[in-house]
Amino acid sequence: MRTSFRLLPLSLCIALALPAYGQDDGYGDDDWALCPVGDAVPAFADAPAPTGTPQQRIEQPTDIEGDQLEGQQDENTIVQGNVALSRGDQFLGTDRLTFNSETGQYVAEGSVRYSDSGMRIVAERAEGNQQDDSHTITDLRYQLTERRGNGGAERIELKGEQGALVGSTYSTCAPSERAWELRANRIDIDTEKGMGVARNATLRIGKVPVLYVPWFMFPIDDRRRTGLLYPAVSLSGRNGFDWKQPIYLNLAPNYDATVTPRIMTERGASIGGEFRWLYPKGEGTVSGTWMPKDKLPENEPFRYLNNPITGLPIPGATLPTDNRGQFSLGATHYFNKFWRARASLGWVSDTHYLEDFSNSLYGVSTYSIGSTLGVYGQGRHWSASFTADRYQLTDYTLTEASLPFDRLPRLFAQWNRPLNDWLHAGIDAEAVRFRHDVFDAGSRLDVKPFVEMPLEGGSWFLRPRLAYRYTAYKLEDGLATSIGNSLAQRYAATSGTTPTPELIAQLTNAGPTRSLPISSIDAGLFFDRHTQIRGDNYLQTLEPRLFYLRVPYENQDGLPLFDTAPMTFSWGQLFRDNRYTGPDRQSDANQLTTALTTRLINEDDGRERLAASIGQIRYFDDTRVIVPGETPVERGKSAWIADVSVAPSDRWQINASYQWDPKFRREDLAALRARYLIGDAGVVNVGYRYRRDLLEQADFSFLYPINPNWSVVGRYYYSLLDKKELETIAGVQWESCCIAVRLVGRRYLRNRTGDLNNSIQLEVELKGLGSAGQKTERVLRRAILGYDRDDLYLVPPSPLRRDTVDPTLDSNP
Template identity: 25%
Template sequence: MNSLQLKFITLLVVLLITPPVKSGWFSSVSLPDESVLELIEKGPEWIPKPYKIPIEQGTLLNQKNLDRLKTGLSREQVKFLLGSPIISDAFHSEQWDYIFYSRKKGSFSTPKNITIIFANEKVREIYSQGELVTKLGEDKKQDAFIDGPIAPRFDEAYESSLQEIIISKREDFLTVTGRNKLPVCIDEEYESYDAQKTLVGADEDTLEVRSDEQNQDEQGIFYATGNVEIERAEDLVKSDKAQFNAGTGVLEAEGNVKYLTEDLTLYASKGGYNSQNDTVAFSSTTYHFPSQDRPGKGKSEDIFIDNEGIVHLTPSSYTTCSLNNPDWEFDSTKTILYREDDRGHAYNIFLKYKGVPVLYSPFISFPLSKKRHSGFLIPFVGSQGESGTVVSTPYYLNLAENFDLTFKPTSFSGRGLMLEGEFRHKTDYSENIVELANMEKDDVYGKSRHAYFVRDNRTYANTLKQKNDKWEGTLIRSNLNAGGISDLQYFDDFGNTVSSIGRTHITRDFLLEKIDYSDFGYVKSSIGATDFQLAKTGLNEQYSIFPRIRVDYNNIKKDRSFNYNFNGEFAFFDHTMPNKATGVRTMLYPSVEYPITEPGWELVPKVGIKHVDYRLDANASGLVREEISNSTPILSLKGKMIYERIAGNNILQTLEPEMYFLYIPAGNQDDNPIFDSGNTDFKYNLFAENKFYGHDKLNDAKQMTLALSSSVINTKTGNELIRGTIGQIFYLDDRSVHLNNSETSGSDASNIMGLVNAKFKDYWRLSGYTEFNPHDGHGQKNQIRLSYKKPYGKQNKIFNTSYRFERGEQEEVDVSGGLPFNSRTSLIGKVNYSFNNRRSKTEDVLERMIGIEY
């Protein structure tokens, strides 16, 4: 370590941890007898201080959007109404919090909070200031959000100038996602029969004519002109003029004709009905079915509805999107809609996407609503090397509302017939998926090939609730993931899906966990097991673990108070290879910290002791020691300051210097077996206690991390637009603990790390990472990634491109993307090009893939 670095580190440590002093460094200046941190806050004006501006933290919500918040909405709908949540706890992904508070003259206002609880990706409960507003199946309380984070109303003139843009966006999205599941499908407005009918309790022979002028000829034909309305018990006709023959029961209407029923709204140039035959016929029509779960609509030259309610359209179009600019539509010479059966049949049809024909079929059967129907899915035809021509014809079986089966026979001309099945079952408290695949005999491999995968997630008890900004209650749940393949070449031969490409092993694990919140704090206990099956050749077997028992405890965090933590684990490790060590590992890690937080800065000292104990079995591993115990103290001090300034209209910029001192006098650990530990990437080590993951190794550390971060935040939305960090670790002593050896490392500093994340508009993200080696004077690692992800129904429009470089190891470029045709089907593709990598020292395309995903 050079003298300049040593002086700088010494100065920083002295400033942060020494008691009150009289400074002798400046002969003409006398410092007050105060702590350094208090001095920075309240000292003489010549000392630079963090700039603390009056600022509002969080987001104020629009009252009208809050009024539209209700149970049953999806996460996407809530995000479109209220924006992204201010707090989303990783331990409670089903909870979103919207919080607002202000800081003026160093004091904070009372936080205002709205909490949304999700279940099965839908809003289940809504809280305001900790009080229940509504839950699934109940009405919302009146004025429930009166004390919530609500934006003040502007004067009417100003509000009306903004309202049209904001409200139309929200309404469009709710209409779309609530009905169509396609964000580009915006509904037009159609007149409603229920809103206009006037006959109540009338019999089926009742007919009422309303118009500006009426008359009747000698044959008994009624004529009406001007704002004509002809109403029966179950329908209403509106037009410019009309005539009705009471003898034949035939109505003929012309000019701006509208035919309204509970389940049909129809606009036409002319047409009418025959009340005796109970039929309806119109020409040059636009139609809409408002009663369907997914309202369908379209245009037709002629529409005829027979006495059984079957709709005949010739020729016609059909879509669930906007008629003016449909995302997709069917154009056919003839379409028949069986609304009772929720099915439609179209003949000589073209499926158009964005007005471009993408598929022709002489016949197609399709559902009229979002309800699932049994039937054939989109087939697959392709070619795969030794497998030859591949033809797959999946068939979907809707067995029940919460249970279905997809059966997929696939013919490989070079191998044989593969039969696959996927079973799905879902309840309010569980979700199960079982996948099976079997080929009786592979003509290339010479044996049978098979695979299976099982996923089961269950909740046994959930009494969690928020009270006075604290959580109370218990959550008990389990997760099961299991799977297996017949041989190591299975994914190479049959892994033609996105989820299978690149799989190196199959993880089999089970976890039963219990989470408790109480006045004593947070306790998480679990028992589980983990096993692996290799899925590629040339790889090493991993340890199986059974059982693994964990207990974690944290008391309720308080500022300027001792906060207690405990992490414990008991695990038994086994291996199939006789030369691998096996046995029990016990880990205990109690710690205590004392956070000191003030506006603009924080300081967190922490002390703990980590104990790791091994009881190993004597086997062919050549171990000398069967009992190993290590107890190591861990001391750390973390400090952070936050400088803020307004950099523009609704733009806040922060400057955040950080330091982290870590002292761990760890001894030699060469005898420790490596069960589940490894080196973590350097980007995660700046403020980490241990540079290894797992508990088999604990780094020896006497070091100081210095870093500088900066963020640009939109204060109106609370979104972070860009954040960058640069940092380096300075070593105050040599290090001798490494993953596989105990060689002494004498460098005085780590590589310099830089990290940046940026958000462009709503869907673009840019991230970059770099490591510079100051000792050799060159870059060690560079990564940059540009991504686009826009929700599209149940799928996403996706574009990713990235560049990865690691000196002497890797240089690759990736491009991938997904373009949905509709809410279930997407065109996907990926190209991975290598200039040089650890797998191949030559320039080549490592992976290419294109296909359709359903």
């Protein structure tokens, strides 16, 4: 039996009432860490598959089915036996439905069941009036299928856009294991305004009440509203008691702001802010922090007034106590599908700022902040940019002379397209104006056209390539004179005679140029065969590769060094046409790279179980182009480079790299990274890194599950070269599907003087509601690769990098 009927509005407010106390952590339906959805209210077997979205309900008809229909004109209509109403994603089932079409009065009795795309409800009785839109639901239980919340209520009263929940509860725990629960005597709901008011709300851990709120207003939908966000609270020896209270300002639909006052009892007060905007052709964020008075420099004056290496006082050094802060801007504007403008700007008040306001090694190892402003374009066969770069020093152990040259501005263009099936042509071009606060600078034009023939088949490839590099400079007088004097001194040292003024003038060139042809041939073969190992079928490949590079020598001592340095020798360098990072030097070359790679690919699942590569460069001539301080590359063989990646099982992953120099019979690099997965949640990481005369480090981290709830975590990160502890973590955590408690002890390097900071962090997380204490999970995710088994990269970014970073680093040191 089917008839037309308006579905009873039972969904209204329950799904948004109690869970709105807490934060929506974005847990999805497949998140294994949360309790199963069907614990509190299992899915209804007689409910049809939902169709459409909640926004489409009003446009869809309602169908009613039942075993028996009774009724007369101007009297009640009664539907009995397996009553089912459905509309779009909504379903209502009950044993008996009584409805009066004249008065609009209805009563649903016996096994009342309701479901939609976000929730399920079971109740004993529902009654109300459709005409005046008033409804009462009694003795109910509910399950939120998106936020994983569940609970119950003695009664729900609805009147138009207004509603109230009486005697309600909420939790993300299973009903049989109520680790935590929210209870409220009454919650008043206003769906038109999207707000709710809870009265006499209590948070219980187990059976113990730990928080009581007599009155609390909260949002019940996704509309943004001005108000307080969750504070961040911590305690440390450096900051003392640390409270950050974000205040959200909903200014307009397309822009908003957050103001964050902060109080540190050992240092003082600060205020931060963030402003975000969004419009059809772009977006952006600007943020900053200002601290009018910081007591930390006064508490540790030796670190600001003395050189950390020599221990001697720094002439003219002062304590950076007043007006400390940072600023950052990130914005993008799209002109059309080809062109966009982008800004990434950063600034800090002093060279100690990143170290003082960061709790990781990045604040210690970073020496500069880079700011970039530019216009970028990209098409099918081309790309171009017009940018300006500026650097700020953030390391108090260095001087301004350590900063890279600013590029004000830089114009770059690249074009590459096939002329036909066997011939490609292209050009890379760059024009830069360099500037520096300490050194004289100049301008550079670099143009590199090329042609290549990408010949290849199913089991081979051959790619001959011919390029021509032209580089021209226009130097400031001071830089040209400095280079000329350097060349004159070199002439005097090699010839034994004093250069004449005429020769010095000849060596001083304000507009030097360089032009060189670059030719290369890259060739390779692919062999494969089927094999079996321990009964499994594999495809084994053998991939020999040759790369010949020829670049004639040209003396480049008269060229400046703006942004060019030797590259670190690695596998990728075996196949590059220049061993320098920039165009100020083009290495001469007459060399041949030989390399061999083999792989084992499981034919059942396609997984690569083994990849091993080895390669070496044979230099037929001495390399004569070098930069100051670089050791020349002599005729002969380079170091052997070997890389191996092996996965003997689904739980093991091992990577190793090794470089051996046969000429000096020494190892230049050794790295080992191994990961083992324990059960469904555990992981063990072991790492060793060695680079001659630069670093030697050992890294061990783990998460070991003792049982489904208890686990221990740890990390030991040590520099063997410096004989210095970099970071140590030890902790224990208890976790269920709805609650987690983490206790972590941490010892880490906190400044460039080598001081270590000790901290103990405790966090209690009520999943689906929020957390109290310090954010230990963020620390553990960074320190233990694979902590959540969603990040299984073997090698983290090296904490010894001295590179530019986002100046908004601001955590709880």
